Amino acid sequence: MYVLSDVHKYPPLLTCKNWRAWLQSNVSQYPEAIPLIAQLRDKKTYLGIEIEVENIREDFGDYDGYFWTCKEDNSLRNHGVEYVSNVLIGDQIVYALLDIARHIPASAIFSHRTSIHIHMNVRDMTPDQIAKFMLSYLVVERLFYLFADCNRDKNIFCVPLYDLTLIEHLFKYIQNFPNYPSPQTENTRYSGLNFDPLSTFGSVEFRQLHGTSDVSRLLIWINFILCLKQFSLTYTLDELIKEIITLNTNSEYKTFALKIFGPLLDQFPQDNLEKELEIGVLSVKRSLFSNDFKNYLEQNYTITSVALQFVQTHFRTKENIKRSQPMEPQERLNPGINIQAIPLADQIIHRGGARWAEDIQIRIPPRNPNLIPVDRR
């Protein structure tokens, strides 16, 4: 099985330069870093952090430190800016958080418009491992929102996957990356866990957390993400799916969450924990729709069926009769259109939904069998 960087060309990672030298000359300024570094659950995963904040006046907005770059953000108000970190790994994560927390002025405001975005590098993961990561995340997605609080699940810039039809295409997209069309059935960039950067940066982006400079809270959040990654490397895909699908008692739900987060599970609100995980399991099932029965119905669809007879009698008007004919395959794949010339996103939106996406899949070349198998677990 190949990892993403084997099959997709990504820009180089912008890591922190001269790290050893920086650490040597600055370590004494951050005595609080040592216990925090010990809490990190994974020191081999690259992360990128974006912190949005408002009320940063011009004289401060220029701050560009060793770890951070300050950027204008038009989605914010009242002198809002976004601090974007370099690509961080291990100890750098803690030092970068302590650094920005010191530099953000007390007058800064973390309004409801601000949020934290964490990019996690997945270039070194196989599509199957990312699929496992996604499925594990789906089970515990509600917990992430409960921790983030502040009605973040209602925010249109970090919509939960359980609220989106996207979930029904995402699994196939990830498992067959990069040979499956991107599931642009909705504006996927604004889902709580955003998979759009898979093809641009080789990362996934967590957008659920509200704006904050509280280092301990940020570190817990980062550890949740790292725990998920660690967990997704342990099972085979089939084992994981089987385990999730058969979760059906309260104790099993909690045991499953404990396997992912360990003692960190206590950091989530504990009320209705099982109920929240049950919603997550349903999301996993939705993402695993085989669609065999749906395909059977579509293939055996007939104009004399009871369903169509009902529609003709109760819904049809003269002007709609022509439009309500079943769509023929050749009509769906209009031969006059050069499919290759249309951006994939437009093709899917054009007809709306999975059916059109399925049609396109036929024209996508299969996985390259010559790729070198790599196991990075």
Add this chain to the structure above:
Amino acid sequence: MAINFQQLNTDFQQRYEGSYIRIRFPNTTDKIVFYVEKITLGKSYPLLHLINDTFGRVQLNYDSETDMFFKRPKTGYFWYQQKVALFYRKLSLRQWRRGVCLNNSQITSDYSQMIFIPTIGLNTECLDSAYKREIIPFPTAYQLIKTQQALSVPFSYKLAVGLNVTEKTTPIIWFETTPIAEIHNEGTIILVHEKHFMQEIMDFVHKEKINVRII
């Protein structure tokens, strides 16, 4: 700090102009869905220009005694015109608009991927049903389908039963707009095709104490 009414009005206009909201007039209990045609700046608070098929055009000050409700309906099935089960879901698009509109809300029939059904879309009547969220007990729903009195009927917020689209007449069970099972043998057997959803069907049958065998 003094309220900046100009800013308040601009925000409100961006969020709710061209969307649907619900209104409850003083001394009434029903919430009525209106389309927000335009928002202008009143004496201080925004002035809403609303339209509804029954009430016609209505102008309303934001600070009037009439209650306004801006929440979107909950995701799930509802029964529409006693003919078809429709599914409401939220969509995510980067935009200013918060009120219910085509950019952030979708109403679909479970059959809409196979059959074009006219009259279904985002309108006051459809949204009104979406807010009321009417669902039918399973035995009644099954009978309605068996006697072909409806195209589909929701029997929970996630499950609906509907007419078959093939030569067969066995009713189909839908889970959130995807077909997952068939009902056989005069409603005594549910044949689950999407096996992952066996547990959901079993839970429902157990909860509602329905006498049916699940395969």
